[in-house]
Amino acid sequence: MDSLTQLLTGAVIAAAIVPRRHRRAALAAGAALGTLPDLDVIPLNLLNDNPVIKMTVHRSISHSLLLLPLVAILIWWFCRSRVGSRTSEAPKRWFWAIFLALVTHPILDCFNVYGTWLFWPFGEQTIMWGNMFVIDPMFTLPLLFGALWAWLWPQAWVSQKILLSSLALSGLYLAWSLAAQMYVWQKVDAQLSQMRLDAAPRLIGATPLNTLLWQVVVQTPDGVLSGDYSLLQDAADQPIAWVKVESDVVALKAAEHWQSVQRLQRFNQGFQIATVQDNQLIISDVRMGRYPNYTFNFVVGQWQNGQWQELAMPVQKQTRADVPQEWAYLKQRIWGIH
Structure with a gap:
């Protein structure tokens, strides 16, 4: 807190x-x-x-x-x-x-x-x-x-x-x-069962400043599924609309033995994606923030001489969310205010 x-x-x-x-x-x-x-x-x-x-x-x-x-x-x-x-x-x-x-x-x-x-x-x-x-x-x-x-x-x-x-x-x-989260969790479990993703790790977290809108993240072999559920705006039988966020699994596989990647993996329990930008390998923690503006992003490697090289010192990459846009999103999803 x-x-x-x-x-x-x-x-x-x-x-x-x-x-x-x-x-x-x-x-x-x-x-x-x-x-x-x-x-x-x-x-x-x-x-x-x-x-x-x-x-x-x-x-x-x-x-x-x-x-x-x-x-x-x-x-x-x-x-x-x-x-x-x-x-x-x-x-x-x-x-x-x-x-x-x-x-x-x-x-x-x-x-x-x-x-x-x-x-x-x-x-x-x-x-x-x-x-x-x-x-x-x-x-x-x-x-x-x-x-x-x-x-x-x-x-x-x-x-x-x-x-x-x-x-x-x-x-x-x-x-x-806790009760609201349990309600959303049961809904997510039922939907993932229909999608044959019963065993997929999932995370359900409260969104900023409230417990009425819940963010849902599901691990998949090639990235994550991201969605949300509003207790006030979404019907009980309304399925969650998923956004597929892909991870560069090939680059992540090449870096899986790096100390910084292993440390992040243990910390976020696999709720992460790997992306490549400007020949840099970036690990993003998908638990906090909303695609594409995740709160914690780390440059951990550089593509050099035809292979990935681990950075001796990772670099935190700041991505600033558009606050008015995020506030509008919260108002619309919680209260239906456009």
Whole structure:
């Protein structure tokens, strides 16, 4: 999830757990703890110039559910050891405030399609449920209201109810997103079965800022099928209209042993296409963005002397989506507004 959502989630959880006299301190501490795992981008940017490593290592070590509980215990122990600290006044409540504010971060990140190494160091299998987009105001706004209320009126008797209600509203929206995704998933499964693609890997993800329009990507031997389904605009029995996006399987086969290609393949679980432009081999992650403007594209090879040569340093290729065009697409597919 985006940084603001992670910050607010940690802040509201911590403030809801500690005694009310500690509420403002808990908001600040929870916000810091909710942000902490994403600070891995600082050493990644300082110590490394490889864009593929930056993308694939983010949300790994710092997001591990096997590591973060130990970090939470160490932070709690350090704070409690200080004489007169708030943590020493209410150690049990502060333990759970610190623990939950920290470990909910990687769990929330699993709800979008970017992927999280939740069980690092045991393998590089990313977990990506895709039921929410990275930024979704319907999830974030209740948390923002709860955090602001608790900061302005930390001692008010109703503040605890406001905090819990904001968490409940965001939780209900999260549950709705899972139910909506399951509905679309069943529809996709039925259609792919009719197309004799039962075994084809598929990904169903929320589109930007909403959970009413869903993007569907299906892996095929020579590329992907891309489509979408609108809960409001498409009939229940209306088949998804597929766009076939071809991948240069010959070039990809020649590069399959390259370290950068293998790393991307593990990270995106095969939801990628290879294209050749100006004698350059480009790997595009098809999980985020919409054809032809995918968010993550990497130049990994160059055609030289009659064969593909791996680049010592991959290059990230930025493709900027036409924002007015994408916004018009969302309005039309969600609300039917042209």
